[in-house]
Amino acid sequence: MSDSSLRVVWVYPDLLSTYGDQGNVLVVGRRAHQRGLNVDRIDVRSDQPVPTSGDIYLIGGGEDRPQRLAAERLVRDGGLQRAVDNGAIVFSVCAGYQILGHEFVNDQGERQPGLGLLDVTSVRGTGVRCVGDVLADMDEHLRLPQLTGFENHQGITHLGPTARPLARVRFGNGNGTGDGTEGAWNDTVFGTYMHGPVLARNPLIADLLLKLALDVNALPPVDDRWYEALRAERIAAATQPA
Amino acid sequence: MSGNSEPLSPRAKLAVSAGRAAAAVSRAAGRGSGSVIGGRVALKLDPDLLARLAGHLDVVLVSATNGKTTTTRLIAEALRSEPDDVVSNALGANMPAGITSALAGGSRARYGVIEVDEKYLSTVARDVTPKAIALLNLSRDQLDRAAETRMLAERWREGLAGTKALIVANADDPLVVWAASSSANVVWVAAGQEWKDDAWSCPSCGGVLQRPGDEWACGECGFRRPTPSWALSGDHVLDPHGSAWPIRLQLPGRANRANATTSAAVAAAFGVPPQTALERMFAVTAVAGRYDVVSYQGREVRLLLAKNPAGWLETFSLIDPPPAPVILSVNARGADGTDTSWLWDVDYGRLAGHPICVIGDRRLDLAVRLEVAGVDFQVCQTAEEAVRRCPPGRIEAIANYTAFQDLRRAVGN
Numbered sequence: 001m002s003d004s005s006l007r008v009v010w011v012y013p014d015l016l017s018t019y020g021d022q023g024n025v026l027v028v029g030r031r032a033h034q035r036g037l038n039v040d041r042i043d044v045r046s047d048q049p050v051p052t053s054g055d056i057y058l059i060g061g062g063e064d065r066p067q068r069l070a071a072e073r074l075v076r077d078g079g080l081q082r083a084v085d086n087g088a089i090v091f092s093v094c095a096g097y098q099i100l101g102h103e104f105v106n107d108q109g110e111r112q113p114g115l116g117l118l119d120v121t122s123v124r125g126t127g128v129r130c131v132g133d134v135l136a137d138m139d140e141h142l143r144l145p146q147l148t149g150f151e152n153h154q155g156i157t158h159l160g161p162t163a164r165p166l167a168r169v170r171f172g173n174g175n176g177t178g179d180g181t182e183g184a185w186n187d188t189v190f191g192t193y194m195h196g197p198v199l200a201r202n203p204l205i206a207d208l209l210l211k212l213a214l215d216v217n218a219l220p221p222v223d224d225r226w227y228e229a230l231r232a233e234r235i236a237a238a239t240q241p242a
Numbered sequence: 243m244s245g246n247s248e249p250l251s252p253r254a255k256l257a258v259s260a261g262r263a264a265a266a267v268s269r270a271a272g273r274g275s276g277s278v279i280g281g282r283v284a285l286k287l288d289p290d291l292l293a294r295l296a297g298h299l300d301v302v303l304v305s306a307t308n309g310k311t312t313t314t315r316l317i318a319e320a321l322r323s324e325p326d327d328v329v330s331n332a333l334g335a336n337m338p339a340g341i342t343s344a345l346a347g348g349s350r351a352r353y354g355v356i357e358v359d360e361k362y363l364s365t366v367a368r369d370v371t372p373k374a375i376a377l378l379n380l381s382r383d384q385l386d387r388a389a390e391t392r393m394l395a396e397r398w399r400e401g402l403a404g405t406k407a408l409i410v411a412n413a414d415d416p417l418v419v420w421a422a423s424s425s426a427n428v429v430w431v432a433a434g435q436e437w438k439d440d441a442w443s444c445p446s447c448g449g450v451l452q453r454p455g456d457e458w459a460c461g462e463c464g465f466r467r468p469t470p471s472w473a474l475s476g477d478h479v480l481d482p483h484g485s486a487w488p489i490r491l492q493l494p495g496r497a498n499r500a501n502a503t504t505s506a507a508v509a510a511a512f513g514v515p516p517q518t519a520l521e522r523m524f525a526v527t528a529v530a531g532r533y534d535v536v537s538y539q540g541r542e543v544r545l546l547l548a549k550n551p552a553g554w555l556e557t558f559s560l561i562d563p564p565p566a567p568v569i570l571s572v573n574a575r576g577a578d579g580t581d582t583s584w585l586w587d588v589d590y591g592r593l594a595g596h597p598i599c600v601i602g603d604r605r606l607d608l609a610v611r612l613e614v615a616g617v618d619f620q621v622c623q624t625a626e627e628a629v630r631r632c633p634p635g636r637i638e639a640i641a642n643y644t645a646f647q648d649l650r651r652a653v654g655n
Contacts, residue, residue: 013439013442014442014443014450015442015443017439017587018382018385019385019581019583019584020582020583020584020585020586020587021583021586022586022587023583023585023586023611023614026586026614026615027614030613030614030616045442045450046443046450047449047450047461063390063391063392063393064390065392065448066443066448069443069448131580131581132580150580150581150582150583152385152581195581195583196582196583197583197586200586200610200611200614226606226609226610226613227610227613229606229609230606230607230609230610233606
């Protein structure tokens with residue numbers, strides 16, 4: 001962690017902030033603040049360079065054209081790759097998740113290169129759009145409770161050998177590959193199809209990002225009463241599809 | 243007066259009366275106003291009915307993400323010089339079936355003032371050959387089932403290219419400007435738009451928009467805010483001659499003053515001077531329960547509908563300051579959109595200082611949202627409990643679509 005405050009970088013809210021993605025930024029900031037940390041939130045528009053000295057980078061979902069533009073600009077900028085080389089933590093959602101992979105299919109139907117920060121490749125599904133509540137078991141290595149979220153995408157994301165599935169779905173679609181995987185991660189870079197926003201539904205993932213960024217094993221507890229109540233409600237809802 | 247002088251064909255007449263019969267059955271069965279079912283039956287019997295009914299009228303279409311029902315009412319009042327000379331879908335049934343039913347409703351009408359769902363604007367504009375189309379704003383709304391916001395603007399643009407209608411469009415919303423600028427005949431209105439987060443990206447080239455003050459322009463392709471001829475300035479309408487006309491409304495808020503400004507510009511196109519138009523608009527009070535103040539349990543509950551981030555933002559700016567208590571209610575049923583992630587686009591930190599009660603199917607989403615905003619709140623099971631926890635006096639109750647209907651029922655509106 002650089003200096004005395006935690007630097008949380010929100011990448012391209014002008015392009016990738018469609019499904020309440022600001023919520024992930026707010027939850028990380030709030031939970032850091034509750035642990036007595038100073039948080040320096042940096043919103044980076046797509047005409048600005050991505051700072052390379054951030055601690056946690058958050059990238060949201062977006063519509064098809066903004067996704068293409070964001071990938072072009074991030075590849076050209078190069079700041080996010082350098083930040084990951086410096087050990088930064090990255091958490092990405094939906095369109096942002098696809099951009100972190102090797103390639104995805106853009107709004108013009110072309111295969112477009114991503115940042116290659118996650119060993120995944122995305123294509124466009126031909127079936128119905130995946131929309132609805134999701135319930136999944138988190139990768140056991142992460143030692144986290146079940147993942148709850150809301151998905152709304154048509155992408156299919158295949159994992160390569162150096163990416164681990166973030167979770168295995170019980171209800172819902174996740175990566176859309178039919179093998180039950182949802183999202184992907186390596187040591188410092190995470191991707192998911194879950195909106196919700198996902199960190200509001202899964203505050204312990206926000207805490208995981210903080211622990212990785214701070215290089216600590218534990219954080220002081222905070223009052224999670226309302227998060228727990230919301231989780232219980234949404235987990236019950238996911239198991240009873242409408 | 244044009245009136246409905248030309249008779250409808252026998253088939254169209256049959257369709258209209260069959261539609262009325264279906265509507266009457268629906269009403270008798272307690273299934274709402276019957277306007278949609280009536281329109282559906284009529285359209286099935288005569289698919290060209292919409293065009294035929296509209297052929298007798300000077301039609302104004304109104305579309306937007308927010309404010310279309312209210313603006314439709316304001317324009318209808320501004321144009322009305324005799325009791326029967328305007329037909330309108332005043333209750334917000336804004337898809338082709340509901341519109342057909344509304345147009346079939348009056349035989350002496352001269353004007354049809356019609357609210358149109360954003361997705362149907364191009365279709366309806368083709369069918370009814372409108373004289374004017376008012377475009378207010380476009381922003382994210384129910385993304386789990388609606389088209390992407392920019393795609394809607396693109397569809398408007400394609401649908402309106404070559405139209406003979408006068409387009410009255412908001413110069414302050416880049417998506418609306420993009421949609422309108424394919425038309426030959428546009429009156430630009432500086433109506434404002436507080437919500438900006440769907441238009442940082444140039445609708446034309448994808449460049450980043452620069453927004454100094456009230457202006458906006460793309461740094462790459464030069465697409466920019468057109469010079470408006472009408473403007474909302476505080477609580478006055480500025481007309482193209484530079485005259486300022488006071489806005490007197492019974493409806494609250496900046497957004498409604500913006501709606502009145504657009505309505506005055508539309509009325510002027512039909513020869514109604516701004517002063518007359520604005521005086522007539524004063525007659526509009528609650529619109530389908532919105533802004534109604536209801537006495538309930540010794541409190542005065544003001545009912546405010548806000549369905550999406552832009553709507554919530556405008557609503558926060560019109561409520562009484564703290565310590566006025568606020569009740570928030572959110573559902574996520576089909577008509578609301580089943581994804582609640584939009585709650586995180588709304589700056590609930592602006593409610594700091596208000597006592598807040600949250601209700602509705604998704605009150606726990608609201609609870610987490612407010613917790614993260616660092617704002618105090620109470621979670622209540624029912625509207626009655628929430629009202630009881632508020633001190634006597636005015637309560638601001640803000641709800642999204644089906645939550646608003648629930649709230650109206652709960653307080654006996």
